[in-house]
Amino acid sequence: MSVLVLALALSAACCLGFGFVLQQNAAQRAPLNDFLSFRLLLDLVKVPRWLGGIGLMVAGMALGAAALGQGELSLVEPLLATNLLFALALSRKQSRQPLGRQGWAGLLLLAGGVTAFIVAGRPEGGTASADPVRQWLIIGVMIALALLLTARGRRSRLGSGPVLLALAAGLLYGVQDALTRVSGQTVAEGGLAELMTGWQPYAVLALGVTGLVLVQSAFETASLRKSLPALTAAQPLAGIVCGVGFLGDRLRTDAVALTWEAGGLAAVVAGIVLLGLHPAMPTGAPRPAPVAAPAVSPASS
Secondary structure, three states, rough: OOOOHHHHHHHHHHHHHHHHHHHOOOHHHOEEEEOOHHHHHHOOOOHHHHHHHHHHHHHHHHHHHHHHHHOOOHHHHHHHOOOOHHHHHHHHHHOOOOOOHHHHHHHHHHHHHHHHHHHOEEEEEEEEOHHHHHHHHHHHHHHHHHHHHHHHOOOOOOOOOHHHHHHHHHHHHHHHHHHHHHHHHHHHHHHHHHHOOOHHHHHHHHHHHHHEEEEEHHHHHHHHHHHHHHHHHHHHHHHHHHHHHHOEOOOOOHHHHHHHHHHHHHHHHHHHHHHOOOOOOOOOOOOOOOOOOOOOOOOOO
16 A cells, blocks of 8 residues: 555545534534525535635545545545544544543544455456446446435434435445546546546536535534434445446455455444544534424314
């Protein structure tokens, strides 16, 4: 693994983690009638703290794109999942909560899981799949799952909705990372003119904006404890599927390697959940449940 890829990916994770905390601090105060609407972004753009969070997120995405230009998606995605460590670090400074056993366990599981997956899998780049059917099938399945999760989350905005929206955003961001790598390869091989004639950069933009609306809606209606772990877990899993499925990434597939890879990913998810539920994570301002209007009887009318 290149030291440059490691430095770029961890720097991206740092920017993303800090940015998510600032975004949620601002989004939790947005009006609920902007839920899953582009009006939410128009409201939040007036909040300096949110703009700072978005600036960090953009920097993180740029650093992540640079890492993807130098390394395989299956290598970079697990490293980006460590953004939760940086989010917890900032949240701990705000809340002054000690790390405790739960924090240390989550940290060790996340870091150990990432290390186990990378060491066992030894991700290597290869030739991207020439089969467009496989590419569109994988992308289509990811987007369809994101749509189903969004539809379900829309009906339960103050219950399981934020978790479902964060999962949907993570899937879209995983596909976005894959297409970002494709776009980088196109620029390297054919220049900017060839990039602008393809569909990938426009898909990257559309996925990014849609994912942003989903994430901010999740942040608006729930604390980081509920929303960020789901986002952080879904993105690398989706990215790895895309990397192996149609970008030509190769992982070791012998029985021992597969066991360690599966165990590593399971440890990553477990560590994400433990860190996301840590007391240092902001709980956010509680949202009141909608009160139904009293029924008017015929006698009172």
